[in-house]
Amino acid sequence: MDSETTELRQRQANFSKELHGDHAAERSGMSALISKNKSAQQEAVKKYLRLWDGNVDKDAEDRRLEDYNESTHSYYNVVTDFYEYGWGSSFHFCRFYKGENFQAAVARHEHYLAHMAGIQEGDLVLDVGCGVGGPAREIARFTNCNIIGLNNNDYQIEKAKYQAKQAGLQDHLDFVKGDFMNLEFDEGTFDKVYAIEATCHAPNLAKCYKEIYKVLKPGGVFAVYEWVMTDKYDETNPEHRQICYEIELGDGIPKMFSVDVAREALANCGFEVLVDHDLADNNDPVPWYYPLTGEWQYVQTLSDIGTFFRTSYFGRKFTNLMVSAMEKVGIAPEGSVKVTAALEEAAVGLVAGGRSKLFTPMMLFVARKPLDKK
Ligand SMILES: CC(C)=CCC[C@@H](C)[C@H]1CC[C@H]2C3=C(CC[C@]12C)[C@@]1(C)CC[C@H](O)C[C@@H]1CC3
Numbered sequence: 001m002d003s004e005t006t007e008l009r010q011r012q013a014n015f016s017k018e019l020h021g022d023h024a025a026e027r028s029g030m031s032a033l034i035s036k037n038k039s040a041q042q043e044a045v046k047k048y049l050r051l052w053d054g055n056v057d058k059d060a061e062d063r064r065l066e067d068y069n070e071s072t073h074s075y076y077n078v079v080t081d082f083y084e085y086g087w088g089s090s091f092h093f094c095r096f097y098k099g100e101n102f103q104a105a106v107a108r109h110e111h112y113l114a115h116m117a118g119i120q121e122g123d124l125v126l127d128v129g130c131g132v133g134g135p136a137r138e139i140a141r142f143t144n145c146n147i148i149g150l151n152n153n154d155y156q157i158e159k160a161k162y163q164a165k166q167a168g169l170q171d172h173l174d175f176v177k178g179d180f181m182n183l184e185f186d187e188g189t190f191d192k193v194y195a196i197e198a199t200c201h202a203p204n205l206a207k208c209y210k211e212i213y214k215v216l217k218p219g220g221v222f223a224v225y226e227w228v229m230t231d232k233y234d235e236t237n238p239e240h241r242q243i244c245y246e247i248e249l250g251d252g253i254p255k256m257f258s259v260d261v262a263r264e265a266l267a268n269c270g271f272e273v274l275v276d277h278d279l280a281d282n283n284d285p286v287p288w289y290y291p292l293t294g295e296w297q298y299v300q301t302l303s304d305i306g307t308f309f310r311t312s313y314f315g316r317k318f319t320n321l322m323v324s325a326m327e328k329v330g331i332a333p334e335g336s337v338k339v340t341a342a343l344e345e346a347a348v349g350l351v352a353g354g355r356s357k358l359f360t361p362m363m364l365f366v367a368r369k370p371l372d373k374k
C-alpha cells in the first residue's frame, strides 16, 4: 500500500471514530443518529455534498469522479443510519412476487445471485461493497460458503463484524477495509466474486471489473447486480439528465454509466459473459421501486406496513419533519436535514427512473474468467 493510501485510511478511520463514537456498531437508526458527534457530522455532510452544486458539465463530473473515494465514504457515513431505519440491513432493491413479504423478497434476490454465481459450500467468495453485511450473512447461511466483505466505509465494517458475531457467523465471514478500484488480495484468490448495487460508485467500471478479474481464480465467476442507465436513456434530453442527476446526487454516485459501458467493460477485461439480463425489464405486477412510491395497493403482507410507511412519500415527510425538529432543538446533529433532503431526491429520481425504465438497479451480469487465463 502506498503512503498516500495509508494516510487516507488512517484519516478515515480516525474520523469515523470521532463521528460515530465507541460502540457505534451496537446502535442503529435514529438512536445512532442522535449519538453522533455534532461537529463531525457537519463536516461529513459537507464532504459528501460539496461537489453537488447542480452542475452536470464535464468539469463538474470530473471533479466528482476524482473525489469518488472521499465523497462515497462521507455519503455512507451520513446515510447508513437512515438506510437501516427505513430499509433494513441489505442495502439493495429486489423484485417482488405477489403475496411475498419485503424481507423474503430481499433474501430471494440475494439467493438468486448466489445461485447464478454457482456459489458452493466451502467456496471462498468476495462481496464487493458489502454494506453492513446483510447479503453476506444471508448468502453464507444459504450456501455454507466463506465470504470476505470488502468495504470502503469504516462504520459499516464495524457494524458488519458486530452483526456477523451476533448471528454466530463469525467463522464464515470477515469484513475488511479496501477500495474496489485497487484490490489488495493476491491474484487468483477467490472462487466467486459478487457485487450488489455497489460498483456503480466506481469512477471507472472497466478498472473496477479488471481488479475483480485479477483476484478471481481461473474459471471463477463474477455475478453483479449493476446500477445502469438503460438503452432508453438519452443524455442530451434535459428531463432524462435531471432524473439521472437526482439518482447521482441522492445516492452518492459520481457518474451513472450506461448499460453499454458496463457490457464493454466486462468484455474488455477478458471475461466470458454468461448472463446479460435486466431483471427490471418485465411486467412484474409489483414494481421493484414500489416502496418509494407510497402506493398502498402494492403492499403484500401486514408485516410490511412499517417498512412501507417509512419508505413511502408520507412516511418520508414524517421522518423529515421529525429530524428537522430534532435538529432544531439540538438532539440530532446539524446537517441531518440536508441528508434527508438528498435522500428525498434519491427517492424521486429512482421512482421516475424506474417508471420510465430509463434506469435499472438490477442489471444482472454473470461472467467467467476463462480457465486458461492467469
Ligand atoms: C445507493 C445504492 C447504490 C443503493 C441503495 C439502494 C437502496 C437501498 C436505497 C436507495 C435510496 C434509499 C432511501 C431510503 C432507504 C434506502 C434506499 C431505498 C430511505 C427510504 C430511508 C429512510 C429515509 O427517511 C428516506 C430514504 C429515501 C431513500
Ligand SMILES: C[S@@+](CC[C@H](N)C(=O)[O-])C[C@H]1O[C@@H](n2cnc3c(N)ncnc32)[C@H](O)[C@@H]1O
Pocket (backbone or CB within 6 Å): 069, 072, 076, 089, 090, 091, 092, 128, 129, 130, 131, 132, 133, 134, 135, 150, 151, 152, 153, 156, 178, 179, 180, 181, 195, 196, 197, 198, 199, 201, 202
Ligand atoms: C448501496 S451499498 C450496497 C451494500 C451491499 N452490497 C448490500 O446490498 O447491502 C454500496 C456499498 O458499496 C460500498 N463502496 C462504495 N464505494 C466503494 C469502494 N470504492 N470500495 C469499496 N466499497 C465501496 C459502500 O461503502 C457500500 O457499502
